[in-house]
Amino acid sequence: xxxxxxWRLYEKYLTAWNTTSIEERxxxxxxxxxxxxxxxxxxxxxxxxxxLVIEDMATFHERFPGGHFEIxxxxxxxxxxxxxxxxxxxxxxxxxxxxxxxxxxxxxxxIKIITFAPSVRDPN
Numbered sequence: 001x002x003x004x005x006x007w008r009l010y011e012k013y014l015t016a017w018n019t020t021s022i023e024e025r026x027x028x029x030x031x032x033x034x035x036x037x038x039x040x041x042x043x044x045x046x047x048x049x050x051x052l053v054i055e056d057m058a059t060f061h062e063r064f065p066g067g068h069f070e071i072x073x074x075x076x077x078x079x080x081x082x083x084x085x086x087x088x089x090x091x092x093x094x095x096x097x098x099x100x101x102x103x104x105x106x107x108x109x110x111i112k113i114i115t116f117a118p119s120v121r122d123p124n
Contacts, residue, residue, distance in 0.1 A: 006081035041115040066090025
């Protein structure tokens with residue numbers, strides 16, 4: 001997978017996060033996420049299933065009404081990519097940056113996502 005391919009796939013993934021339409025969210029998620037996707041975040045232990053990702057998308061809109069995600073950067077090799085996500089609030093101001101590691105299956109769907117919360121410069 002090239003950086004350009006990873007970027008395009010991740011853009012589609014963020015489309016699902018950014019839409020407020022439940023129908024569009026489900027359509028996008030079903031297209032790009034494996035049904036048995038492995039999903040891990042700071043809030044969730046490693047879980048399996050597209051439904052948890054979709055639930056988190058809805059929670060995002062509850063916490064950040066009018067907000068959306070943008071891509072900060074990408075680095076990829078083989079079928080794995082690291083991408084920086086940026087939360088933009090409704091007022092246009094950046095709220096936070098974090099990262100996702102995605103793994104893509106042979107069928108082009110995302111089969112694993114590990115999400116990292118925003119990094120800190122000094123862990124003390």
